[in-house]
Amino acid sequence: AQKITQTQPGMFVQEKEAVTLDCTYDTSDPSYGLFWYKQPSSGEMIFLIYQGSYDQQNATEGRYSLNFQKARKSANLVISASQLGDSAMYFCAMREGGGYNKLIFGAGTRLAVHP
Amino acid sequence: DTAVSQTPKYLVTQMGNDKSIKCEQNLGHDTMYWYKQDSKKFLKIMFSYNNKELIINETVPNRFSPKSPDKAHLNLHINSLELGDSAVYFCASSPYGRGGTDTQYFGPGTRLTVL
DSSP states (O other): OOSEEOOOSEEEEETTSOEEEOOEEOOOOSOEEEEEEEEOTTOOOEEEEEEETTOSSOOEETTEEEEEETTTTEEEEEEOSOOGGGOEEEEEEEEESSSBOOEEEOOOEEEEEEO | OOSEEEEOSEEEEOTTOOEEEEEEEOSOOSEEEEEEEOTTOOEEEEEEEETTEEEEEOSOOTTEEEEEEETTEEEEEEOSOOGGGOEEEEEEEESSSBSTTOOOEEOOOEEEEEO
């Protein structure tokens, strides 16, 4: 069974609008962490935001926020006021348990921001 | 100023050759990782070292051998290259290697093409 599922292979959004990228996860471990990374066409992986399983509040970093719904096992990334530079692949990843950090990645969502 | 650097950025070689990819981080992190991103953009962890000690060793052919001369460097040597080894290889580092907010920061990637 897939541990991280990103069901949207591709998404489109108009510049300045908000967009939500979906991520669901599967784990029986009560302690885990969820991460989002951005991969622009230049290829590098850029860390965006982190949510811990015990965090009471949704994480926010500038225009990025994470809509964490623990009961639904979802950790959707919300990008507000989209910019052309937000066009990229976005990966959701999970770290399970208290052991060494091994990130398990989803398949990614390609976001295109249109002017 | 580069936090995690990899050399070379591109590597084109013939089947059967042996090649190495080097990674260095100047963040003072204790843990380093190698990930492989295949042609479908799927990212999977291969190895991780914490203070020069191998801590994660996924199911990877033994033609792949990581080496960590010190905690700032993690190299990847690949013997007898095969067509299926063509991929982008990412190095990453994180402060501790375990624990809640431990975040992995990625290098720019090395695109390996095996002909």
